[in-house]
Amino acid sequence: MTNRKEPSRKTTGLIFADTGGICCICKKDIRHKNGVSADRAHIYGLNLGSARFNPNLSYEFLNSAENLLVICNDCHDLIDNIAPNEYPAERLLDYKYNHIVNGILEKWREYLRNFYDSLDAIPYDDITNTAEASGWLKKEMSIRVNQSNHLPPLFLEKLKKDMEGLMKDTIEDIDLYIFSDDESE
Ligand SMILES: [Zn+2]
Structure with a gap:
Protein backbone atom coordinates (compact mmCIF):
# COMPACT_ATOMS: atom_id res chain seq x y z
CA MET A 1 0.00 0.00 0.00
CA PRO A 88 -1.96 7.26 22.99
CA ALA A 89 -3.99 9.90 21.11
CA GLU A 90 -5.63 11.17 24.34
CA ARG A 91 -2.25 11.99 25.85
CA LEU A 92 -1.12 13.82 22.71
CA LEU A 93 -4.38 15.80 22.64
CA ASP A 94 -3.66 16.89 26.22
CA TYR A 95 -0.22 18.12 25.19
CA LYS A 96 -1.75 20.05 22.32
CA TYR A 97 -4.50 21.56 24.46
CA ASN A 98 -2.18 22.62 27.29
CA HIS A 99 0.32 24.12 24.88
CA ILE A 100 -2.25 26.25 23.07
CA VAL A 101 -4.22 27.26 26.16
CA ASN A 102 -1.11 28.17 28.15
CA GLY A 103 -0.03 30.33 25.22
CA ILE A 104 -3.39 32.14 25.27
CA LEU A 105 -3.39 32.50 29.07
CA GLU A 106 0.17 33.83 29.06
CA LYS A 107 -0.85 36.55 26.60
CA TRP A 108 -3.74 37.51 28.91
CA ARG A 109 -1.54 37.56 32.00
CA GLU A 110 0.79 39.92 30.16
CA TYR A 111 -2.17 42.04 29.06
CA LEU A 112 -3.46 42.33 32.63
CA ARG A 113 0.05 43.05 34.00
CA ASN A 114 0.43 45.87 31.48
CA PHE A 115 -3.00 47.18 32.44
CA TYR A 116 -2.13 47.37 36.15
CA ASP A 117 1.28 48.84 35.34
CA SER A 118 -0.45 51.56 33.36
CA LEU A 119 -2.68 52.30 36.39
CA ASP A 120 0.44 52.74 38.53
CA ALA A 121 1.66 55.36 36.12
CA ILE A 122 -1.53 57.41 36.47
CA PRO A 123 -1.85 59.88 39.41
CA TYR A 124 -4.18 58.41 42.08
CA ASP A 125 -7.07 60.86 41.57
CA ASP A 126 -7.23 60.05 37.90
CA ILE A 127 -7.51 56.27 38.30
CA THR A 128 -11.27 56.00 38.82
CA ASN A 129 -12.04 58.37 35.99
CA THR A 130 -9.69 56.57 33.67
CA ALA A 131 -11.06 53.15 34.61
CA GLU A 132 -14.63 54.31 34.08
CA ALA A 133 -13.78 55.92 30.78
CA SER A 134 -12.10 52.75 29.53
CA GLY A 135 -14.95 50.50 30.71
CA TRP A 136 -12.85 48.56 33.19
CA LEU A 137 -15.27 49.03 36.06
CA LYS A 138 -17.88 47.03 34.18
CA LYS A 139 -16.19 43.85 35.36
CA GLU A 140 -17.07 41.92 32.28
CA MET A 141 -15.00 40.98 29.34
CA SER A 142 -15.43 39.52 25.93
CA ILE A 143 -12.62 37.26 24.82
CA ARG A 144 -11.98 36.43 21.21
CA VAL A 145 -10.18 33.15 20.65
CA ASN A 146 -8.85 32.29 17.24
CA GLN A 147 -10.04 28.77 16.60
CA SER A 148 -7.63 28.21 13.71
CA ASN A 149 -6.23 25.18 15.54
CA HIS A 150 -9.70 23.58 15.70
CA LEU A 151 -9.83 22.67 19.36
CA PRO A 152 -12.59 20.15 20.16
CA PRO A 153 -15.69 21.64 21.95
CA LEU A 154 -14.76 19.95 25.25
CA PHE A 155 -11.43 21.80 25.24
CA LEU A 156 -13.17 25.13 24.65
CA GLU A 157 -15.28 24.60 27.79
CA LYS A 158 -12.10 23.91 29.73
CA LEU A 159 -10.50 27.02 28.26
CA LYS A 160 -13.40 29.19 29.46
CA LYS A 161 -13.15 27.72 32.98
CA ASP A 162 -9.37 28.24 33.05
CA MET A 163 -9.78 31.88 32.04
CA GLU A 164 -12.52 32.47 34.60
CA GLY A 165 -10.27 30.98 37.30
CA LEU A 166 -7.36 33.15 36.25
CA MET A 167 -9.31 36.39 36.24
CA LYS A 168 -11.93 35.81 38.92
CA ASP A 169 -10.64 38.69 41.07
CA THR A 170 -10.82 41.14 38.21
CA ILE A 171 -13.59 40.08 35.89
CA GLU A 172 -16.98 38.70 36.94
CA ASP A 173 -18.42 37.69 33.63
CA ILE A 174 -16.50 36.33 30.68
CA ASP A 175 -18.04 36.04 27.27
CA LEU A 176 -15.92 33.69 25.19
CA TYR A 177 -16.22 34.23 21.47
CA ILE A 178 -14.61 31.64 19.24
CA PHE A 179 -13.79 32.60 15.69
CA SER A 180 -11.83 30.97 12.93
CA ASP A 181 -9.47 32.29 10.29
CA ASP A 182 -11.26 29.95 7.91
CA GLU A 183 -14.46 32.01 8.28
CA SER A 184 -13.03 34.88 6.28
CA GLU A 185 -12.33 32.74 3.23
ZN1 LIG B 1 10.31 17.63 21.90
Whole structure:
Protein backbone atom coordinates (compact mmCIF):
# COMPACT_ATOMS: atom_id res chain seq x y z
CA MET A 1 0.00 0.00 0.00
CA THR A 2 1.41 3.39 -0.97
CA ASN A 3 1.52 6.14 1.61
CA ARG A 4 -1.26 8.73 1.62
CA LYS A 5 -0.63 12.34 0.66
CA GLU A 6 0.59 14.54 3.54
CA PRO A 7 -1.29 17.65 4.89
CA SER A 8 -1.50 20.77 2.72
CA ARG A 9 0.99 23.63 3.01
CA LYS A 10 -1.77 25.87 4.35
CA THR A 11 -2.66 23.49 7.20
CA THR A 12 1.02 23.05 7.97
CA GLY A 13 1.54 26.82 8.14
CA LEU A 14 -1.46 27.15 10.46
CA ILE A 15 -0.24 24.62 13.03
CA PHE A 16 3.35 25.90 12.94
CA ALA A 17 2.06 29.41 13.72
CA ASP A 18 0.35 28.03 16.85
CA THR A 19 3.48 26.52 18.41
CA GLY A 20 5.27 29.70 19.40
CA GLY A 21 8.48 27.94 18.29
CA ILE A 22 8.37 25.49 21.20
CA CYS A 23 7.96 21.67 21.09
CA CYS A 24 4.64 21.06 22.81
CA ILE A 25 5.91 17.86 24.48
CA CYS A 26 9.46 18.58 25.77
CA LYS A 27 9.28 22.42 25.47
CA LYS A 28 12.56 22.61 23.54
CA ASP A 29 13.08 25.60 21.27
CA ILE A 30 12.46 24.29 17.76
CA ARG A 31 13.32 27.37 15.75
CA HIS A 32 16.25 25.74 13.93
CA LYS A 33 18.60 26.02 16.87
CA ASN A 34 21.20 23.53 18.13
CA GLY A 35 20.40 21.09 15.35
CA VAL A 36 16.85 20.59 16.66
CA SER A 37 14.18 20.70 14.00
CA ALA A 38 10.41 21.02 14.09
CA ASP A 39 8.30 18.13 12.85
CA ARG A 40 4.65 17.91 11.94
CA ALA A 41 3.20 14.81 13.64
CA HIS A 42 -0.14 13.04 13.25
CA ILE A 43 -2.02 12.36 16.48
CA TYR A 44 -3.99 9.54 14.86
CA GLY A 45 -1.64 7.97 12.30
CA LEU A 46 -2.13 8.73 8.60
CA ASN A 47 -1.20 5.36 7.12
CA LEU A 48 -2.13 1.78 7.89
CA GLY A 49 0.44 0.42 10.33
CA SER A 50 1.48 3.84 11.66
CA ALA A 51 1.25 4.76 15.36
CA ARG A 52 -2.33 5.39 16.67
CA PHE A 53 -3.85 4.46 13.30
CA ASN A 54 -7.64 4.18 13.43
CA PRO A 55 -9.34 2.87 10.25
CA ASN A 56 -12.64 4.61 11.16
CA LEU A 57 -11.24 8.12 10.76
CA SER A 58 -11.46 9.91 7.43
CA TYR A 59 -8.44 10.94 5.42
CA GLU A 60 -9.67 14.58 5.62
CA PHE A 61 -9.77 14.50 9.43
CA LEU A 62 -6.39 12.82 9.72
CA ASN A 63 -4.74 15.60 7.70
CA SER A 64 -6.66 18.45 9.41
CA ALA A 65 -5.12 20.86 11.93
CA GLU A 66 -7.15 19.18 14.68
CA ASN A 67 -5.19 15.97 14.23
CA LEU A 68 -1.75 17.54 13.88
CA LEU A 69 0.90 18.45 16.39
CA VAL A 70 4.15 20.40 16.03
CA ILE A 71 6.96 18.80 18.01
CA CYS A 72 10.75 18.39 17.82
CA ASN A 73 12.23 15.54 15.79
CA ASP A 74 13.33 13.71 18.98
CA CYS A 75 9.77 13.69 20.37
CA HIS A 76 8.42 12.65 16.97
CA ASP A 77 10.71 9.63 17.02
CA LEU A 78 9.69 8.90 20.62
CA ILE A 79 5.91 8.92 20.04
CA ASP A 80 5.96 7.15 16.66
CA ASN A 81 8.86 4.67 16.91
CA ILE A 82 10.42 4.33 20.37
CA ALA A 83 7.39 4.28 22.69
CA PRO A 84 4.15 4.64 20.70
CA ASN A 85 2.18 2.69 23.33
CA GLU A 86 3.09 5.27 25.98
CA TYR A 87 1.68 8.03 23.79
CA PRO A 88 -1.96 7.26 22.99
CA ALA A 89 -3.99 9.90 21.11
CA GLU A 90 -5.63 11.17 24.34
CA ARG A 91 -2.25 11.99 25.85
CA LEU A 92 -1.12 13.82 22.71
CA LEU A 93 -4.38 15.80 22.64
CA ASP A 94 -3.66 16.89 26.22
CA TYR A 95 -0.22 18.12 25.19
CA LYS A 96 -1.75 20.05 22.32
CA TYR A 97 -4.50 21.56 24.46
CA ASN A 98 -2.18 22.62 27.29
CA HIS A 99 0.32 24.12 24.88
CA ILE A 100 -2.25 26.25 23.07
CA VAL A 101 -4.22 27.26 26.16
CA ASN A 102 -1.11 28.17 28.15
CA GLY A 103 -0.03 30.33 25.22
CA ILE A 104 -3.39 32.14 25.27
CA LEU A 105 -3.39 32.50 29.07
CA GLU A 106 0.17 33.83 29.06
CA LYS A 107 -0.85 36.55 26.60
CA TRP A 108 -3.74 37.51 28.91
CA ARG A 109 -1.54 37.56 32.00
CA GLU A 110 0.79 39.92 30.16
CA TYR A 111 -2.17 42.04 29.06
CA LEU A 112 -3.46 42.33 32.63
CA ARG A 113 0.05 43.05 34.00
CA ASN A 114 0.43 45.87 31.48
CA PHE A 115 -3.00 47.18 32.44
CA TYR A 116 -2.13 47.37 36.15
CA ASP A 117 1.28 48.84 35.34
CA SER A 118 -0.45 51.56 33.36
CA LEU A 119 -2.68 52.30 36.39
CA ASP A 120 0.44 52.74 38.53
CA ALA A 121 1.66 55.36 36.12
CA ILE A 122 -1.53 57.41 36.47
CA PRO A 123 -1.85 59.88 39.41
CA TYR A 124 -4.18 58.41 42.08
CA ASP A 125 -7.07 60.86 41.57
CA ASP A 126 -7.23 60.05 37.90
CA ILE A 127 -7.51 56.27 38.30
CA THR A 128 -11.27 56.00 38.82
CA ASN A 129 -12.04 58.37 35.99
CA THR A 130 -9.69 56.57 33.67
CA ALA A 131 -11.06 53.15 34.61
CA GLU A 132 -14.63 54.31 34.08
CA ALA A 133 -13.78 55.92 30.78
CA SER A 134 -12.10 52.75 29.53
CA GLY A 135 -14.95 50.50 30.71
CA TRP A 136 -12.85 48.56 33.19
CA LEU A 137 -15.27 49.03 36.06
CA LYS A 138 -17.88 47.03 34.18
CA LYS A 139 -16.19 43.85 35.36
CA GLU A 140 -17.07 41.92 32.28
CA MET A 141 -15.00 40.98 29.34
CA SER A 142 -15.43 39.52 25.93
CA ILE A 143 -12.62 37.26 24.82
CA ARG A 144 -11.98 36.43 21.21
CA VAL A 145 -10.18 33.15 20.65
CA ASN A 146 -8.85 32.29 17.24
CA GLN A 147 -10.04 28.77 16.60
CA SER A 148 -7.63 28.21 13.71
CA ASN A 149 -6.23 25.18 15.54
CA HIS A 150 -9.70 23.58 15.70
CA LEU A 151 -9.83 22.67 19.36
CA PRO A 152 -12.59 20.15 20.16
CA PRO A 153 -15.69 21.64 21.95
CA LEU A 154 -14.76 19.95 25.25
CA PHE A 155 -11.43 21.80 25.24
CA LEU A 156 -13.17 25.13 24.65
CA GLU A 157 -15.28 24.60 27.79
CA LYS A 158 -12.10 23.91 29.73
CA LEU A 159 -10.50 27.02 28.26
CA LYS A 160 -13.40 29.19 29.46
CA LYS A 161 -13.15 27.72 32.98
CA ASP A 162 -9.37 28.24 33.05
CA MET A 163 -9.78 31.88 32.04
CA GLU A 164 -12.52 32.47 34.60
CA GLY A 165 -10.27 30.98 37.30
CA LEU A 166 -7.36 33.15 36.25
CA MET A 167 -9.31 36.39 36.24
CA LYS A 168 -11.93 35.81 38.92
CA ASP A 169 -10.64 38.69 41.07
CA THR A 170 -10.82 41.14 38.21
CA ILE A 171 -13.59 40.08 35.89
CA GLU A 172 -16.98 38.70 36.94
CA ASP A 173 -18.42 37.69 33.63
CA ILE A 174 -16.50 36.33 30.68
CA ASP A 175 -18.04 36.04 27.27
CA LEU A 176 -15.92 33.69 25.19
CA TYR A 177 -16.22 34.23 21.47
CA ILE A 178 -14.61 31.64 19.24
CA PHE A 179 -13.79 32.60 15.69
CA SER A 180 -11.83 30.97 12.93
CA ASP A 181 -9.47 32.29 10.29
CA ASP A 182 -11.26 29.95 7.91
CA GLU A 183 -14.46 32.01 8.28
CA SER A 184 -13.03 34.88 6.28
CA GLU A 185 -12.33 32.74 3.23
ZN1 LIG B 1 10.31 17.63 21.90
